[in-house]
Amino acid sequence: MITPPERDAAGKVSLEDLLRLKRSERPAPEFWSRFEEELRVKQLAAIVEKRPWWVTLRLPQAARVLARFQLPVGAAAILALGFVVVREYGPAGGGASETASPVLVANAAGDSVVRAASVPKVESVVVSVLPSAVPVPDNVSTGLVAVARASDPIVSEVPSGEVAAPEIAQSGQGVLTAMIPWAVSHAPSGHAESARTAELGELPQVHFAANMNPGRDHSFDSGASLETVALSSGMVAEAVTVPVQAAPVSPREIRRNRILTDLVIADNNSDVERSRMAQVREVLTSSLDEDRLYDTVRRVGMGGDRLTLKF
Amino acid sequence: MNATSKVVAKTLVASSERQLEAGSDWMVVQRVQAGDVAAFDQLILKYRERVYAMVYNMTSNREDAADLTQDSFIKAFQSINRFQGQSSFFTWLYRIALNSALTHIRRNKLRSFFSFDKVHEDATVSAVLNQLTDKRDVEREVFVSELQEKLNEAMLKLSIPHRTVVTLFEIDGLSHEEVAEIMNCSVGTVRSRLHYAKQLLQAELQSYVR
Numbered sequence: 001m002i003t004p005p006e007r008d009a010a011g012k013v014s015l016e017d018l019l020r021l022k023r024s025e026r027p028a029p030e031f032w033s034r035f036e037e038e039l040r041v042k043q044l045a046a047i048v049e050k051r052p053w054w055v056t057l058r059l060p061q062a063a064r065v066l067a068r069f070q071l072p073v074g075a076a077a078i079l080a081l082g083f084v085v086v087r088e089y090g091p092a093g094g095g096a097s098e099t100a101s102p103v104l105v106a107n108a109a110g111d112s113v114v115r116a117a118s119v120p121k122v123e124s125v126v127v128s129v130l131p132s133a134v135p136v137p138d139n140v141s142t143g144l145v146a147v148a149r150a151s152d153p154i155v156s157e158v159p160s161g162e163v164a165a166p167e168i169a170q171s172g173q174g175v176l177t178a179m180i181p182w183a184v185s186h187a188p189s190g191h192a193e194s195a196r197t198a199e200l201g202e203l204p205q206v207h208f209a210a211n212m213n214p215g216r217d218h219s220f221d222s223g224a225s226l227e228t229v230a231l232s233s234g235m236v237a238e239a240v241t242v243p244v245q246a247a248p249v250s251p252r253e254i255r256r257n258r259i260l261t262d263l264v265i266a267d268n269n270s271d272v273e274r275s276r277m278a279q280v281r282e283v284l285t286s287s288l289d290e291d292r293l294y295d296t297v298r299r300v301g302m303g304g305d306r307l308t309l310k311f
Numbered sequence: 312m313n314a315t316s317k318v319v320a321k322t323l324v325a326s327s328e329r330q331l332e333a334g335s336d337w338m339v340v341q342r343v344q345a346g347d348v349a350a351f352d353q354l355i356l357k358y359r360e361r362v363y364a365m366v367y368n369m370t371s372n373r374e375d376a377a378d379l380t381q382d383s384f385i386k387a388f389q390s391i392n393r394f395q396g397q398s399s400f401f402t403w404l405y406r407i408a409l410n411s412a413l414t415h416i417r418r419n420k421l422r423s424f425f426s427f428d429k430v431h432e433d434a435t436v437s438a439v440l441n442q443l444t445d446k447r448d449v450e451r452e453v454f455v456s457e458l459q460e461k462l463n464e465a466m467l468k469l470s471i472p473h474r475t476v477v478t479l480f481e482i483d484g485l486s487h488e489e490v491a492e493i494m495n496c497s498v499g500t501v502r503s504r505l506h507y508a509k510q511l512l513q514a515e516l517q518s519y520v521r
């Protein structure tokens with residue numbers, strides 16, 4: 001190998017001459033034949049249209065593979081679709097955020113109308129008797145008032161937060177006591193009593209269902225002229241309890257009211273109460289059957305050696 | 312003034328040989344544009360060695376040079392309809408090849424492999440080599456290989472514009488005007504870059520250059 005320092009000045013050329021050596025670097029003739037072939041291939045590849053990416057996915061082959069598992073895939077798809085449909089369009093559970101639509105409520109005289117604004121779902125209602133002389137202010141809006149008359153199928157609802165007012169709850173208990181004598185025996189004393197009062201204040205909507213549907217069998221006795229008023233905590237008007245007429249007299253009504261009382265009390269969130277409510281419903285069902293049985297028995301009469309049957 | 316003369320007039324090259332060449336190229340290009348695709352083969356055969364040499368001297372790798380030359384011809388074929396004869400076809404094709412080579416060099420800045428073509432000794436080259444060494448046969452071949460490597464190393468040490476100027480002017484034999492047209496710069500810039508590049512090469516190859 002020749003190292004540059006070994007050469008003398010005579011062995012040097014100009015830069016242009018040296019660069020001329022670069023010009024003489026040329027490929028062999030066989031190189032150009034290969035070059036030509038490669039160029040043809042590249043030209044054809046450039047002419048051919050490039051396949052779009054979705055063609056390279058091989059969807060027909062994938063569909064053929066899936067066809068083998070047609071039944072399980074179809075079942076899974078139906079299940080998934082059903083799940084989604086039920087989840088998306090099914091009934092909302094709980095309804096905690098449900099809002100009630102505005103209700104127009106009129107009292108007995110029909111001279112005072114209170115508009116209930118759109119309020120949250122009502123969980124409890126206070127029932128008290130409104131004398132016709134007690135005026136209901138028109139400007140009561142936020143803490144709203146619900147007016148209902150047993151004879152009128154109108155439902156009034158009050159936000160649950162306002163039911164906690166003790167006097168209202170007590171008045172509710174009073175009304176319930178007046179309506180259902182057995183409720184007294186269920187009411188505990190002391191602190192438990194106040195809790196009980198709160199419970200009673202949270203009467204379920206079955207009352208309103210009864211009012212809305214007076215023709216139903218389990219409605220309260222329409223003989224009692226009952227007016228209910230729920231007052232808000234900010235309301236000045238005082239809830240007045242009016243003595244109600246005597247309790248139902250017939251054993252049938254007594255039994256029915258007892259069952260309904262249990263049903264009302266049982267309508268709470270605790271599991272114990274729920275199970276009890278289920279029992280009460282069973283009793284109610286069986287009692288209805290018993291009523292029919294009693295009716296049947298009354299049609300049968302015994303007189304001496306005669307047996308009479310009324311149709 | 313017909314199209315051929317217009318192309319010739321716009322060609323910056325002053326030599327009559329280049330003017331005739333540009334005129335004939337434009338006629339072939341028009342045939343290709345008219346649908347005579349096979350006519351493009353004439354242009355490939357005419358310019359493939361020159362284009363290849365330019366790309367080879369820029370990359371110092373014959374495989375890369377072959378690929379880039381093929382790509383340059385394909386690009387030229389695909390966009391031949393956009394060629395309006397504003398410049399000579401040769402200049403246009405050179406610019407395509409040069410841009411391909413520059414893109415390749417920039418992409419592979421950190422990866423450079425030498426792959427040389429053989430030096431074909433003609434009378435001029437033999438005279439130069441005789442001046443450089445008095446060795447014969449195997450020792451002479453070794454010397455030529457070493458010199459070739461030194462030359463390419465020195466070329467690769469130049470910046471891309473300087474390497475381009477040296478390649479186009481000194482090796483490919485284009486004029487200053489053609490180089491300026493291909494590189495899209497002024498003739499003065501070409502001269503300046505050429506001067507600076509020669510100084511750098513002289514410093515790199517001082518043991519061979521007087």
